[in-house]
Amino acid sequence: MLDKLAEHYRAIIEGLGEDANREGLVDTPMRAAKAMQFLCKGYDQDLETIVNGAVFESDTDEMVMVKDIELYSMCEHHMLPFIGRCHIAYLPRGKVLGLSKFARIVDMYARRMQIQENLTKQIAEAVQSVTNARGVGVIVEARHMCMMMRGVEKQNSSMVSSVMLGSMRNDMATRAEFLNLAKGHFGL
Numbered sequence: 001m002l003d004k005l006a007e008h009y010r011a012i013i014e015g016l017g018e019d020a021n022r023e024g025l026v027d028t029p030m031r032a033a034k035a036m037q038f039l040c041k042g043y044d045q046d047l048e049t050i051v052n053g054a055v056f057e058s059d060t061d062e063m064v065m066v067k068d069i070e071l072y073s074m075c076e077h078h079m080l081p082f083i084g085r086c087h088i089a090y091l092p093r094g095k096v097l098g099l100s101k102f103a104r105i106v107d108m109y110a111r112r113m114q115i116q117e118n119l120t121k122q123i124a125e126a127v128q129s130v131t132n133a134r135g136v137g138v139i140v141e142a143r144h145m146c147m148m149m150r151g152v153e154k155q156n157s158s159m160v161s162s163v164m165l166g167s168m169r170n171d172m173a174t175r176a177e178f179l180n181l182a183k184g185h186f187g188l
Contacts, residue, residue, distance in 0.1 A: 001037075002030070002033050002034065002037060003033075005032075005033035005036060005037065006029040006030045006032070006033040007029070008029075008033075009028065009029035009030075009032040009033055010029040013025060013028065013029065039074055039081075039111060040074065040111060040112060040113065041111045042107070042108045042109060042110065042112040043112055045108045045111075047129065047130065050101065050105060050108050051097070051098075051101050051104075051105075051130050052101075054097065054098030054100075054101050055095050055096070055097055055098070055130055055131060056095065056096050056097075056098070057094065057095060058092055058094065058095060058096040059094070060092050060096060061091065061093070061134075062091075063089050063090070063091055063174070063177060063178065064089065064090055064091075064092060064096060065087065065088065065089035065178070065181050065182075066087070066088050066089075066099065066102045067087045067181075067182070068085050068086075068087070069085060069086040069087075069088065069102060069103050069106045070083075070084070070085050070086075071084055071085065071086055071106050071107070071110040071119075071142070072110060072111075073110040073111070073112070073114050073116075073119060073142070074112070074113045074114065075114070075115070075144060075145070076113035076114055076115055077115070077146065078145075078146040078150070079113065080144070080145040080146040080150075081145050082116060082142045082143065082144040082145065082146070082159075083142060083143055083145075084116075084140055084141050084142025084143060084158070085140070085141060085142075086106050086120075086123065086138065086139065086140045087138070087139045087181075087182045088102050088106075088123065088124075088127060088136070088137070088138050089137045089168070089178045089181065089182075090127055090128075090133040090137070090168075091133050091134040091136075091166070091167055091168070091174065092131065092133055092134075093131070093132055093133055093134050094132075095131055095132060096131070097127065097131050101130075102127070105123060105126050105127065106123055108126075109123055109126070116140055116144075116161050117161050119140060119161075120138050120139075120140045120161040120162065120163045121163045123138045123140070123163075124136045124137070124138040124163040124164075124165050125163075125165070128165050128166070133166065134166050134167045135165060135166035135167035135169070135170075135174060136163075136164070136165040136166060137162065137163070137164045137165075137168040137175070137178040138162065138163050139160065139161070139162045139182055140160070140161050140162075141158055141159070141160045142158060142159055143157070143158050143159075144157075144159060164178075
């Protein structure tokens with residue numbers, strides 16, 4: 001598969017009018033193929049393996065929040081990166097998730113060709129699925145190279161998306177608590 005990807009990158013380089021045999025480009029198709037394979041490694045991962053049983057009994061029923069999880073993803077429309085960070089909060093119902101698993105869940109979904117809105121929803125649904133929480137809230141803020149490097153070329157733009165599930169969506173006080181804890185991080 002790697003060799004096939006490299007062949008495609010070679011064709012792109014040549015299609016752009018470059019000499020793929022030029023010294024600086026001769027190894028670029030393979031390097032680009034390896035980079036893309038790494039950037040899209042989320043396709044080879046699944047939630048059960050990522051979580052690896054790290055869900056623990058707990059009598060905690062107050063909000064748990066993990067802030068500023070950095071993420072790197074690929075816009076599915078232009079195959080250009082978007083870079084950002086994520087806040088995740090949940091209201092446990094007898095079980096808590098191991099701390100590092102939040103970052104692993106974010107990475108698994110971010111390392112796929114995506115749109116930010118779907119990424120935010122996938123993260124929220126995954127946390128809900130593995131914890132059976134009473135509520136889950138996710139906020140993602142990202143800067144999209146497809147908007148910064150091409151098209152409208154707006155360098156200071158960012159996109160904020162959120163998904164609220166369960167009591168995070170239905171209970172306004174709980175929702176407000178989550179948004180207040182996130183305040184200052186995403187310009188809210």
